[in-house]
Amino acid sequence: MTDFDALWEALxxxxxxxxxxxxxxxxxxxxxxxxxxxxxxxxxFGPGWVDRPLWAYxxxxxxxxxxxxxxxxxxxxxxxxxxxDPTTAGLLGLTVYGAAYFSEILRGGLIAVPKxxxxxxxxxxxxxxxxxxxxxxxxxxxxxxxxxxxxxVVLLKETAVLSIITxxxxxxxxxxxxxxxxxFTQSALVLAICYWSLTEITGRVGRGLERRxxxxxIA
Amino acid sequence: xxxxxxxxxxxxxxxxxxxxxxxxxxxxxxxGEVTCLIGPSGSGKSTLLRCVAFLExxxxxxxxxxxxxxxxxxxxxxxxxxxxxxxxxxxRRNIGMVFQQFNLWPHMTALGxxxxxxxxxxxxxxxxxxERAMAHLGRVGLAEKADAYPSQLSGGQQQxxxxxxxxxxxPKIMLxxxxxxxxxxxxxGEVLTVMRDLAAEGMTMLVVTHEIGFAAHVAQHVxxxxxxxxALEGRAGEVFRKPWHPRLSQFLETYLDRxxxxxxxx
Amino acid sequence: xxxxxxxxxxxxxLVTAGLSVVSITVGLGIGILVCAASLAKAAPLxxxxxxxxxxxxxxxxxxxxxxxxxxxxxxxxxxxxxxAALVGLTLCTSAYQAETLRGGFVNIAPGLVEAGxxxxxxxxxxxxxxxxxxxxxxxxxxxxxxxxxxxxxxxLVSVVGVGDITRTAQNLSSSTYRPIxxxxxxxxxxxVLNFVVARGGNGLGxxxxxxxx
Ligand SMILES: Nc1ncnc2c1ncn2[C@@H]1O[C@H](COP(=O)(O)OP(=O)(O)O)[C@@H](O)[C@H]1O
Ligand SMILES: [Mg+2]
Numbered sequence: 001m002t003d004f005d006a007l008w009e010a011l012x013x014x015x016x017x018x019x020x021x022x023x024x025x026x027x028x029x030x031x032x033x034x035x036x037x038x039x040x041x042x043x044x045f046g047p048g049w050v051d052r053p054l055w056a057y058x059x060x061x062x063x064x065x066x067x068x069x070x071x072x073x074x075x076x077x078x079x080x081x082x083x084x085d086p087t088t089a090g091l092l093g094l095t096v097y098g099a100a101y102f103s104e105i106l107r108g109g110l111i112a113v114p115k116x117x118x119x120x121x122x123x124x125x126x127x128x129x130x131x132x133x134x135x136x137x138x139x140x141x142x143x144x145x146x147x148x149x150x151x152x153v154v155l156l157k158e159t160a161v162l163s164i165i166t167x168x169x170x171x172x173x174x175x176x177x178x179x180x181x182x183x184f185t186q187s188a189l190v191l192a193i194c195y196w197s198l199t200e201i202t203g204r205v206g207r208g209l210e211r212r213x214x215x216x217x218i219a
Numbered sequence: 220x221x222x223x224x225x226x227x228x229x230x231x232x233x234x235x236x237x238x239x240x241x242x243x244x245x246x247x248x249x250x251g252e253v254t255c256l257i258g259p260s261g262s263g264k265s266t267l268l269r270c271v272a273f274l275e276x277x278x279x280x281x282x283x284x285x286x287x288x289x290x291x292x293x294x295x296x297x298x299x300x301x302x303x304x305x306x307x308x309x310x311r312r313n314i315g316m317v318f319q320q321f322n323l324w325p326h327m328t329a330l331g332x333x334x335x336x337x338x339x340x341x342x343x344x345x346x347x348x349x350e351r352a353m354a355h356l357g358r359v360g361l362a363e364k365a366d367a368y369p370s371q372l373s374g375g376q377q378q379x380x381x382x383x384x385x386x387x388x389x390p391k392i393m394l395x396x397x398x399x400x401x402x403x404x405x406x407x408g409e410v411l412t413v414m415r416d417l418a419a420e421g422m423t424m425l426v427v428t429h430e431i432g433f434a435a436h437v438a439q440h441v442x443x444x445x446x447x448x449x450a451l452e453g454r455a456g457e458v459f460r461k462p463w464h465p466r467l468s469q470f471l472e473t474y475l476d477r478x479x480x481x482x483x484x485x
Numbered sequence: 486x487x488x489x490x491x492x493x494x495x496x497x498x499l500v501t502a503g504l505s506v507v508s509i510t511v512g513l514g515i516g517i518l519v520c521a522a523s524l525a526k527a528a529p530l531x532x533x534x535x536x537x538x539x540x541x542x543x544x545x546x547x548x549x550x551x552x553x554x555x556x557x558x559x560x561x562x563x564x565x566x567x568x569a570a571l572v573g574l575t576l577c578t579s580a581y582q583a584e585t586l587r588g589g590f591v592n593i594a595p596g597l598v599e600a601g602x603x604x605x606x607x608x609x610x611x612x613x614x615x616x617x618x619x620x621x622x623x624x625x626x627x628x629x630x631x632x633x634x635x636x637x638x639x640x641l642v643s644v645v646g647v648g649d650i651t652r653t654a655q656n657l658s659s660s661t662y663r664p665i666x667x668x669x670x671x672x673x674x675x676x677v678l679n680f681v682v683a684r685g686g687n688g689l690g691x692x693x694x695x696x697x698x
Contacts, residue, residue, distance in 0.1 A: 063633075063679045064672040065640035068651055072672070075664035116322035119274050120381075123316040124336035124388055125308060134339065138326045153543075160545035164644065171548060184555040192544045192552055199543035215368045216326045 010173075017173025018194065020087070024169060025156045028094035032155070033148065035095060036102025043103070044110055054103075061100035066158050069093055074165045090162040090169075098155050105151065109144035110136070142216055149206030153199050160195065170194060225250045225285060225392050225423045226271060232279035233266055240266045242447040244280070248392070248440075253424045255434035255455070258444035259470055264427040267444065268396050271425065272316045273307060284313050285391060315385030319397040321377040323369040329356060329380045330365040336388045355383040359413050375406030379413055386417075393417065395426040431471065435459050443467050486666040490657055494667075497653035498674045504567075504649065505636045505678075508574035512635075513628075515575065516582030523587050534583065541580035547641050549573045554645045570642035578635045585627045589620035622693055629686030633679050640675075650674050 039058070042050050061069065073082070074089045084092065113136055121131045163172035174191045175184070224247050231244035240263045248254045256264050269275040271282060273290050279299075282289040287310050294300045302310075323332050330352050337348035356362050359379035369377055378398055385393060395414065399407035411433055418424060418437050428434060434441055434455065441458040443451040443466075451464045458467070523534035541549070554569040564572075593616055601615040643652035654671035658664040 060672065060676065063637075063676045065637040065651065065675060067640045067643070068654070068668055068671050068675065071651070071655065071658070072665065072668040075658060076668060079665055114320070114322065116318050116320050117324055119272075120316070120318065120322040120324070120384075121335075122274065123272055123311070123314065124384065125312055125340040126336065127308070130339050134335065135324055139324070142326060157545040160547045161641070163547070171545070171551075175551060185552070185559050188548065188552040188555055191548050192540075195545055195548060196540055196543040200539060203539075203543075215370055218323075218325050218370045 013173050017170040021159050021170040024159045027091055028098055028155050029152050031095040032098025033102045035099035037106050039103035040107040058100045058103055066097050067161050070165050086165050086167045090167040101151055105144050105147045109140035112143050113139045153202050223250045227283045230280035231277055233277050239447055248425050250423050251421045252439040253418045253437050254440040255438035256427045256442050262444045263447050264444050265396050268394050268427055272314055272394055273311055284310050313391045315390035316394045317381050317385055317398050319400050321381045323377050325369050328366050328368055333384045333387045355387045359383045374402045375409045378410045382413055392423045397427050493653050494670055494674055497650040501639050501649040504639050508571055508578055509632050509635055512575045512578035513582055515579035519583035520586040538580045538584050541576050546577050546638050550645055566645040566647045569645050570647045581631050585624050589624035593619050625690055632682050636678055
């Protein structure tokens with residue numbers, strides 16, 4: 001049996017792995033900006049006392065490796081009654097991790113919306129909710145797009161780390177197949193190409209989107 | 220209507236920390252008149268305008284717009300009371316503001332910018348908002364730019380859209396804070412023309428400007444602000460014809476090369 | 486958790502720091518070359534640089550490490566984990582640094598170079614005296630950031646058996662059954678190392694007269 005026959009036979013598992021990788025990535029990419037926006041909003045507009053703990057959360061997450069965070073959550077969790085299966089722990093970890101970065105990205109975006117744009121809205125008579133929905137959020141989204149696309153790519157790559165806590169995603173599926181067949185190199189190559197394609201596509205979509213949004217940017 | 224008082228300020232005061240930016244300002248702005256506010260940089264002109272728009276909250280004194288107190292009123296016992304948000308919004312509805320930096324919303328077209336208040340605040344149906352917005356764009360000569368985004372417009376065009384946006388809400392009073400100061404010289408003309416037309420139609424305008432020519436020819440009333448106080452005010456002709464006030468003549472001298480020499484020569 | 490654990494983690498921190506310093510430095514050297522290639526006149530050079538940057542930035546470091554760890558022995562080079570780790574980290578960071586530097590060069594205000602040309606500087610002089618220093622000033626904060634990224638990413642070398650902070654914490658956690666303390670302590674070590682790098686970056690910035698962040 002050649003390596004490629006083995007690869008063929010392992011295909012269903014690899015496809016499952018790819019599916020889980022994409023699921024974890026998309027779910028993480030959806031949840032972490034939402035949580036991050038909550039954090040950014042609370043730090044900017046919330047009561048003063050929330051700033052310090054949230055600052056600590058952001059700095060600790062951004063200052064330590066994702067792998068260490070996942071070990072702490074997955075192996076340490078059960079000691080404090082947080083006994084999660086690998087996939088749940090992975091998604092929780094990815095979200096908490098991504099949210100810290102997104103909160104900083106979005107906070108920067110919120111601050112960068114020119115004050116005058118909000119004042120112009122006040123003068124036209126928009127109320128608080130309308131200003132948030134119609135001015136602040138859209139303008140912020142525009143400003144944070146490049147950094148966010150970057151972060152989506154980071155999240156995709158971090159999903160590979162989840163294989164270490166045995167989440168059966170792509171890396172785990174392929175390396176598992178590899179070690180069973182002593183075809184590690186081929187499998188690692190396949191793996192590299194899968195991720196490379198996904199990150200390249202994401203980058204291109206992001207750049208295309210940016211070009212299309214260019215007309216909204218006043219130089 | 221014309222000649223009645225549109226805005227009254229009595230003993231208006233504003234400070235940032237220890238820094239007093241406005242001190243005991245008493246000023247009346249009449250309906251149908253153009254009032255120009257001139258003065259050196261840092262004298263408090265923008266702050267005064269922003270207080271009238273309630274973008275800054277004054278610390279003392281009272282501002283009345285068409286008789287109604289803005290933001291703060293005196294209670295029965297003479298104490299200062301803050302008015303409810305709804306009341307502030309209602310009084311502010313009388314006012315339109317045009318900023319030095321245009322402040323068009325970059326994610327909306329010219330039409331979208333003008334229609335925003337019509338749709339969201341006045342709750343007009345889409346078609347009616349569109350028609351009215353188009354009419355206002357036409358008024359500033361930009362009907363054909365309705366679908367352009369701010370990034371696709373020149374500075375002068377952006378400022379004219381900003382004027383249309385303010386006019387669309389049908390304000391009784393228009394505030395302008397150095398509307399031409401961030402424009403290239405060849406673009407200031409088109410904005411000043413729109414403002415001149417507006418004045419000719421009888422709009423009440425309070426204008427901060429360094430365009431002394433505009434102040435001299437269009438304004439009925441000129442206010443010279445210096446170091447947080449009104450140093451001098453009066454009919455435009457009087458103020459410019461005999462700038463006896465030492466600070467004013469010093470101030471005007473810096474504008475001699477901007478065409479003010481013509482004025483001073485009579 | 487006893488002092489011996491802290492001591493062992495501190496030893497791991499030395500390994501982490503060593504790996505990071507070597508890969509950042511070598512990566513900067515390679516990054517400069519790749520950046521030069523990406524700005525070269527010859528299209529093939531630019532193309533190679535583009536693929537290089539795209540590949541090493543696009544593949545997760547973990548996958549890269551697995552690839553190197555298993556690929557090199559197959560072509561007859563038997564590498565210890567440390568070497569695989571260094572190669573992986575270096576390739577990864579060199580791609581990021583190349584891209585950062587390229588951004589710096591591209592964003593130099595053209596007027597500054599033109600002013601140099603008018604003073605009579607030659608092409609090489611322009612590069613050495615004007616463009617490179619300005620690019621460095623523009624990119625220093627991003628390069629410091631990149632150093633911190635690599636410091637954290639180096640935790641992945643634990644999978645090829647290198648005894649860095651993370652690997653040590655893993656070992657201690659399974660021998661003591663106290664994962665929370667061990668990994669939290671590991672996290673503190675990373676925070677301390679980051680702090681040192683950030684401080685160093687600030688100092689370097691002051692030396693270059695950069696405005697304070
Ligand atoms: N938000 C603020 N905080 C502190 N000081 C301010 C603020 N806004 C304006 N100032 C100060 O108030 C003074 C008047 O400012 P401004 O009204 O903008 O003057 P002008 O428009 O006449 O140039 C200036 O000295 C300015 O520095
Ligand atoms: Mg001003």
